[in-house]
């Protein structure tokens with residue numbers, strides 16, 4: 001939605017509340033106390049509250065959702081969700097704070113944190129089929145000082161690619177749809193490579209039986225050459241010889257996703273701590289997988305009230 005469309009769709013705070021409440025309950029309210037489905041009304045003094053005329057209970061229509069504890073206007077929340085959907089690289093808390101004219105950076109940050117949590121509930125289990133590509137990338141800042149091994153010159157450069165102390169993210173893309181699923185996967189020990197079992201677990205989670213899996217030559221993918229529970233078919237690509245032969249043997253799809261992820265992590269968010277990296281990755285996947293802005297907006301609101 002453009003700003004103009006947004007203000008037309010949600011001209012008032014009541015319109016925003018109605019929208020969220022109906023995303024949650026559909027047309028049927030249920031009283032949490034007596035289970036009654038009739039005679040439930042919005043409180044006239046606070047449209048966020050519902051009232052059951054059968055057992056005379058009042059409750060918040062938003063309890064248990066990401067909007068449950070907010071004192072901010074729900075219009076601001078919907079605006080923030082819409083902003084997350086239409087910004088190709090994501091929205092920083094500072095940017096959101098400015099857009100919404102919020103006094104407090106922490107509130108803007110918390111808002112994005114909860115919205116990303118909702119996006120992270122998008123479900124991918126057992127949905128990828130036919131041909132997928134799997135690959136890892138490494139994101140994050142330089143290694144922390146205390147983790148550096150002192151070399152002769154007193155400090156160590158952060159190595160690129162595998163063996164770096166950045167944080168690994170493993171991603172799987174489905175060729176036919178272009179959908180991506182990605183997960184932060186910390187190796188068993190710092191500085192170690194990701195294990196085959198870790199990689200296989202991720203494929204097991206998202207892929208159907210007999211999926212063909214394209215990988216590069218990382219040794220850990222060798223686990224796919226043995227027996228796997230879902231009988232995956234492994235195609236290993238030797239980047240030095242078969243690159244862009246035009247026979248479909250490549251991992252270019254996932255690699256171009258990584259380029260976008262890195263641009264957003266370094267360009268918009270500057271620094272993402274390991275603790276919150278999965279959330280950024282969830283947001284990134286959600287945006288790539290739901291490219292129609294209006295559908296993505298609707299889906300995010302539904303996940304937010306789920």
Ligand SMILES: [Zn+2]
Pocket residue numbers: 031032033034035036052053054055056057
């Ligand atoms: Zn009741």
